[in-house]
Amino acid sequence: MASMQGKPPAFNSAVVRWIDKRLPIFTFMHHEYGVFPTPRNFNYWWSFGGIAMVMLITMIVTGIVLAMNYTPHVDYAFDSVERIRRDVPQGWLIQYMHMNGASFFFIAVFIHLFRGMYYGSYKNPRELLWMLGVVILLLMMATAFMGYVLPWGQMSFWGATVITNLFSAIPVFGEDIVTFLWGGFSVDNPTLNRFFSLHYLLPFVIVGVVVLHIAAMHVAGSNNPTGIDPRGPQDTLPFSPYYVTKDGYAVVVFLIFYAIFVFFAPDFFGEPDNYTKANPLQTPAHIVPEWYFLPFYAVLRSIPDKLGGVIAMFGAIGILFLLPWLDTSRVRSGRFRPMFKWFFWVFVIDCLVLGWVGGNPADAEISILGMHIPLLWIGRLATFWYYFHFLILLPLLGKIERPLPLPASIADSVLKPAAAR
Amino acid sequence: MRKLLATGVLALPLLAAPAAVFPALAEAGHGPKLLDTRFSFEGPFGTIDRAAAQRGFQIYKEVCAACHAMSLMSYRNLMDLGLSEAAVKGIAAEVQVEDVNDVGEKIERPGKPSDRFKKPFPNDAAAAAANGGAAPPDLSLIIKARPNGARYVFSLLQGYVDFDSLTDQQKAEFGLAKDYKLEEGKHFNIYFQPGEQGYKIGMAKPLSDGQVNYVDGSKNDLPSMARDVVTFLAWASEPHMEARKRTGVRVVLFLLIFAGMMYAVKRKIWADAH
Numbered sequence: 001m002a003s004m005q006g007k008p009p010a011f012n013s014a015v016v017r018w019i020d021k022r023l024p025i026f027t028f029m030h031h032e033y034g035v036f037p038t039p040r041n042f043n044y045w046w047s048f049g050g051i052a053m054v055m056l057i058t059m060i061v062t063g064i065v066l067a068m069n070y071t072p073h074v075d076y077a078f079d080s081v082e083r084i085r086r087d088v089p090q091g092w093l094i095q096y097m098h099m100n101g102a103s104f105f106f107i108a109v110f111i112h113l114f115r116g117m118y119y120g121s122y123k124n125p126r127e128l129l130w131m132l133g134v135v136i137l138l139l140m141m142a143t144a145f146m147g148y149v150l151p152w153g154q155m156s157f158w159g160a161t162v163i164t165n166l167f168s169a170i171p172v173f174g175e176d177i178v179t180f181l182w183g184g185f186s187v188d189n190p191t192l193n194r195f196f197s198l199h200y201l202l203p204f205v206i207v208g209v210v211v212l213h214i215a216a217m218h219v220a221g222s223n224n225p226t227g228i229d230p231r232g233p234q235d236t237l238p239f240s241p242y243y244v245t246k247d248g249y250a251v252v253v254f255l256i257f258y259a260i261f262v263f264f265a266p267d268f269f270g271e272p273d274n275y276t277k278a279n280p281l282q283t284p285a286h287i288v289p290e291w292y293f294l295p296f297y298a299v300l301r302s303i304p305d306k307l308g309g310v311i312a313m314f315g316a317i318g319i320l321f322l323l324p325w326l327d328t329s330r331v332r333s334g335r336f337r338p339m340f341k342w343f344f345w346v347f348v349i350d351c352l353v354l355g356w357v358g359g360n361p362a363d364a365e366i367s368i369l370g371m372h373i374p375l376l377w378i379g380r381l382a383t384f385w386y387y388f389h390f391l392i393l394l395p396l397l398g399k400i401e402r403p404l405p406l407p408a409s410i411a412d413s414v415l416k417p418a419a420a421r
Numbered sequence: 422m423r424k425l426l427a428t429g430v431l432a433l434p435l436l437a438a439p440a441a442v443f444p445a446l447a448e449a450g451h452g453p454k455l456l457d458t459r460f461s462f463e464g465p466f467g468t469i470d471r472a473a474a475q476r477g478f479q480i481y482k483e484v485c486a487a488c489h490a491m492s493l494m495s496y497r498n499l500m501d502l503g504l505s506e507a508a509v510k511g512i513a514a515e516v517q518v519e520d521v522n523d524v525g526e527k528i529e530r531p532g533k534p535s536d537r538f539k540k541p542f543p544n545d546a547a548a549a550a551a552n553g554g555a556a557p558p559d560l561s562l563i564i565k566a567r568p569n570g571a572r573y574v575f576s577l578l579q580g581y582v583d584f585d586s587l588t589d590q591q592k593a594e595f596g597l598a599k600d601y602k603l604e605e606g607k608h609f610n611i612y613f614q615p616g617e618q619g620y621k622i623g624m625a626k627p628l629s630d631g632q633v634n635y636v637d638g639s640k641n642d643l644p645s646m647a648r649d650v651v652t653f654l655a656w657a658s659e660p661h662m663e664a665r666k667r668t669g670v671r672v673v674l675f676l677l678i679f680a681g682m683m684y685a686v687k688r689k690i691w692a693d694a695h
């Protein structure tokens with residue numbers, strides 16, 4: 001790593017010196033987190049990486065405690081979660097922290113991701129860093145999907161049935177793949193058991209990819225709101241204490257929002273139907289996935305063909321891998337891209353519209369000025385725009401847009417911020 | 422600070438997105454609006470009205486328990502509602518539960534506080550068979566298992582209408598299909614699964630004015646009884662609700678102070694960097 005070449009710091013403790021000579025973890029920590037040169041101009045959007053990290057740790061700690069009390073069996077899973085809530089000391093707290101933690105983990109990661117999109121953090125030399133992030137997102141989705149099956153409520157069961165059934169659209173092997181996923185001929189006890197096993201495993205895989213993600217970041221260095229590279233010491237600050245305190249403050253503010261939901265609206269993100277034990281003989285009126293899947297669910301349903309829908313849904317995430325090459329502009333930050341800036345916000349709204357469509361029944365309509373507009377058509381339009389943004393707009397914008405003049409340096413932009421907004 | 426506020430304002434729509442989604446879902450079927458009322462346990466500081474919940478338990482025991490199980494509840498839990506240990510022992514002893522004795526024979530014995538509430542039917546099939554095909558759901562979680570659960574059950578209990586007395590115009594207002602027919606054993610409830618072929622519930626009107634006599638002489642008209650039984654069911658669906666809110670107040674206060682301190686430290690550290 002670039003910063004490893006510096007001289008080791010002089011440690012006071014003899015024990016620390018002894019260890020550090022044999023395994024330089026203290027030097028490593030000092031270089032990578034202590035004096036690590038960090039652009040001086042981060043705004044609070046840059047805190048969401050650290051916030052996501054805090055949520056990941058929260059999920060793992062609460063998850064391990066839940067697993068001590070949870071029973072992965074179709075006859076007992078639902079009641080064991082209720083037993084955690086009712087009879088395990090502070091179990092209700094752990095369970096609500098885990099249940100709402102998933103939502104807040106996704107909120108943090110989505111903000112982190114849109115931050116990267118706006119400031120062009122995926123561009124050279126950070127392509128791999130970005131792609132590792134997309135891998136983390138996929139792993140999180142798999143983890144959360146399987147976690148949601150564990151309490152074995154109606155939505156757990158039917159969500160799992162609908163989503164696993166999607167794989168049957170794969171030509172030739174589809175049915176076999178679904179049988180393999182289920183471990184039988186329907187979502188049943190073997191499915192629950194393997195989902196529990198994988199739900200325990202994947203978060204640790206996420207930790208591994210997060211380590212790579214951060215390692216890659218320490219090679220390229222952080223991007224910053226101007227998108228221009230630091231030119232010298234006047235452009236950076238040591239990570240500690242400057243960003244330790246700034247990120248620390250942001251984490252606590254984020255935790256306030258998280259706590260408000262855990263303690264005062266723990267079921268806000270949930271579905272009432274999941275408080276009814278899974279019943280394979282009774283399909284709920286509306287099967288809806290968790291909110292963080294809704295935009296992708298809307299993409300799935302907007303394509304009339306099953307296989308096409310599945311491809312479009314996975315493609316909606318897959319396309320993020322290509323983003324570094326789809327965006328042809330050499331300017332990183334949206335601040336200096338007068339056209340991109342607007343299309344970025346249109347894209348954000350597009351994602352929210354997709355989420356809204358995905359949360360409504362497939363045949364829902366809205367009436368605007370007396371006209372009945374099927375949500376299906378809104379979903380199709382939004383799906384079209386999603387792909388249009390990546391495949392047509394971004395390549396094109398880089399060619400036709402005239403970026404604003406970039407500041408000479410980061411220090412310059414901090415001293416004359418008015419010019420940069 | 423300005424940036425932080427902006428961050429908060431921008432993050433709000435993200436938080437509000439699911440909120441905007443779910444009401445739309447609930448309104449998908451066009452039933453009448455639920456009855457408007459306030460419960461003691463609503464809001465961030467709301468608590469369970471103990472007296473109402475105890476009366477609600479009496480209603481459950483004397484009426485609903487004939488059909489509905491509450492399999493997540495034990496008699497001992499009632500002590501959290503303020504019933505004395507002796508009272509709980511007495512209530513438990515009123516039922517006979519199946520057990521196995523020391524030599525392995527099946528026996529029936531009087532209930533103990535540690536026993537779960539006795540189920541009215543041995544299994545779902547028996548429950549459905551005894552109720553015209555519709556099994557009465559377990560009520561332990563019913564308030565959480567329905568959108569706007571407390572208000573829904575409160576309304577449902579008061580939502581029975583004599584179908585034969587409905588005029589054609591009223592039927593049209595409910596959006597009933599031309600060939601709508603209320604089958605034998607079904608009852609018309611204006612809050613139950615609205616739709617062209619909806620409103621058909623397998624439960625006969627379970628509560629009527631004055632049906633249960635309270636020992637404490639409280640009002641026992643239908644709305645009062647509905648409120649009492651809903652209060653009991655709300656407590657049962659989340660017995661730690663009060664502890665949750667109390668802890669929440671402390672945690673949020675702590676985090677607010679902690680955030681203030683972090684902000685001060687951050688300002689101090691950054692003072693020489695600006």
Ligand code: HEM
Nearest residue numbers: 059060063064066067070099102143144147148150151203
């Ligand atoms: C990436 C981090 C994680 C995410 C996003 C996640 C997500 C979820 C979700 C959405 C649920 C369903 C909660 C509900 O609706 O009731 C759940 C349940 C569960 N999770 Fe996790 N989880 C994570 C990490 C872990 C870890 C590391 C463990 C164990 C070591 C774990 C153990 C459990 C258990 C036992 C349940 C079932 C009990 C319950 O439903 O509360 N989780 N998880």
